Each structure stands twice: as structure tokens, then as C-alpha cells.
Amino acid sequence: MSIDHWMTFSTFAEQDYFAYPGMGTYNGVIINGNMASYAPAGLAAFLLEKISRETSYLIDPLTHAFQHDPGLIKGPNGRTKASIRSMAKAYGYPVSESVGSRPLQPENFDNDDDLSTFVTQCLKYQNCQLAEKMKESNAARYLSSESELLPYAVVAPYFYMTETTIDEWLQVNVRAARLTVNHTEKDQKCFAAIVVSQGVILDDALIEKISSEFSDIELDGFLLWVDNLDEQSAAGAELTGMLNLAKSLRKDRSREVINLHGGYFSILAAGVLGNGAMSGVAHGPEFGEYRSVVPVGGGIPIARYYVPKLHARVRYREAVSIFRQAEWLLSANAFHKKVCGCRECRSILNGDAGNFVKFGEGTPKQVRRRHGIVTIDFPTREAQERCLRHYLEVKHIEYKAALDAPREMLLTNLRTGESQFREFVGNSGVAHLKLWRKVFGDISKAE
């Protein structure tokens, strides 16, 4: 058993974190197709120079972007974003014709030849878009073979499925996966992506349908993405549903299942508690442990500190209030013992618990809201970086523990988090920890 630690590339400002806490911390980097189209040279340099040779990459072809309301892929100027347009051009018909004007429909792929050409173009994009740029680079001279430049796997073009659209889209996804296998060299891995609404995972019959449709295709693995599934607020039924879907896709353990946006619950699912229900879990450098399929706006940045025992990000102010009440800020030692002893926290506190304020440093800015202008504290760049490094340190520990620690210890840790934090955050603040134990069978359903 292993738990592959993947991280999603977000912005170049965060590229150094792919070697943090250590070079080789991450098994792979997930790059969105539109990012690869927007900045191929920058990404090629990143892949060659900023990450370990052992860290793979994979391009998410992001084909689902073409099935939503075209307004969602338009920039502030009302035009379809250039990166999306050039991706559509590379994929060819039918997206090159529909992009920006109408959402793609399942019947656009009724013709086998059209789908086959689309699949071929989409695979070519994944294998060439960054590899060609890397080949042009001086740094590429040190590689032993050009195959080192290829992505970890090619991903079949895929479309988002909800309870009401699964009947039409599943068949397109399955045909695309078959064609992907046919069009790929034997020595390259082939993945399909299962991207579904929360309604789908609540329905056992649909889970069975998905896994049985893909079962006889010679795929090496799956990318899994459940729309907007926040593991901290999800109901037990949703978590169980996701677990069941992952397990059913992984019936054959030689197949990988990588959750594209997962938190500690998914990490536990991939480890001894979930008996390897997933093979890997990805998140972003700046959290990104859940994401909605239809893109939503960014919102105002707020400093958040990842509380290790809660396995949750908490607003800085709330974190301070909890730690004060609990008397964990009385000394640096108390803080490291009770809250976090990671490298970043030790270095920032530097022996003085008063330095915890450095995680929450902000500068006031005026922001226009619906009811007028308000002043909001924006975290400074330095404060964001501290929160981020601490988060990545803790994540690295979480992946290792979920794999190496005995089952009983992992459950005890969840129980300890629950009992230590309940008095400060209430039952609702620790409910996810209890629910996770329940899903992994530690508590009987009646409790």
C-alpha cells in the first residue's frame, strides 16, 4: 500500500512550494489544461528546474469546461479566456466550434469518428504541450530519455455527470476511455476521470453502474472528483458514498484512484483505515481540499491556520481565541506540545508564543460590499506564506501517518482531537472527526 501525495499547480507565485517541506515530498503535480495552454514555457521550466526528477506531472484535460454555460469561461471583458480558446483549438471539433457560444451536448459525440479524432487530439495535447517546450530547454540535456518528459499518465477526455445527466454522459465518457486505451502506446499509463455530483455518490445503483461500465476497459487508473465535497461539512452518507465509489473503481488493486481534491478523510481512506480505497490524494498548496466543478469566484482572502488535531483550517482570530482559552499560548513549549511542533511553527515562534501573531498579520483595506464600504484586514504576503508552509508541513505528516500508523492510533488521534477541542468549538466544530470515525467503522451506527 502507498498513498501518493499529489499537489495541484495553481500560480507561479506558489511554485517553490512543490519542493517544500522537501524536494521529492510530492509524487506528482496536477496541471490544469488551460494553465498548460496559457504558460507552457513557464511550466516547462518549472517541471525541469523546480521539482525533483522523481516528481511526475499530469495534465487534466479539463474537457468538462466546455459543457457548462459559456459565460463561465469568459473573462471580465466578456470574451472567452484566451487559454480556453487555444485549448479548444488544440482539441479541435466539436469544441473548437462550440466554445464560447454554446455548451457541449452528449449528442455532439454521437459520431464515432468525431469522438475518435477529439480523443486523439486531446491525448496529443497532454503528451506534447509541455514535453515539447521542455525538449527545447537547456535543462532537458541532462535527461536520460525523452520519455521522462511525458506525463505520468494520459487522461481520457471526460465530462461531468449528475444524477440527471449521467445516462447520456456516462456513455460518452466510457467510449472516450476505450478510445484512449486504443490510441495510447502500451508503455504509457491511461486514466479516466470520474467527475460527479454529490447526488451520484448517494445512489448505490449509480456507483455500481459507473464501476461496471469501466471495469472491462484496460485502464491503469482514475482521477476522482466529487463536486464541492467538503469533507469537514459533508454528511456521513456522502463520505460513505465517496468511499464506496473509490473502492468499486479500485476493485482491482492494480488500478490507481487519485482524488483530485481531498482532505484528511481521503488520506485516511487511502491508508490503513480505508484499506487503500484510494491510491493517492491531491490538494492545492493553498488548501484546495474541495472544489466545485463549475468555477466560482475567489472571495476575500482571510488568514487561516490549519489546526493539526482538528484537521481543519480555522480563521486566524478563531484559532487565537481557542488557543488562549485552552492556555496553549502560555509558552512556546505548550504550543508545540498541544498544537503544532512543525518546523515552520518552531521557527516562527522562536521560543516565544507571542510570535503566533505572525500567522495573522494583516493590512487593513477598504472593500466595497453590497451595503457600502467596509474595512477588512487582508493577510500580508508573509503571513500567508507562514500559514501555507505550516499547512504543507502538517499535510506531509498526515500522509505518512495514515500509511504507517496502526489503525488504533489513527482512531485514537481522532478521538483526542474531538475531546480536546469540543469545549472550545462546540459539538459542531468537532462533528467531522466523529463522523469520520463512524464511516471507518469505529462507532456503531446507533451511537
Ligand SMILES: [Zn+2]
Ligand atoms: Zn506548524
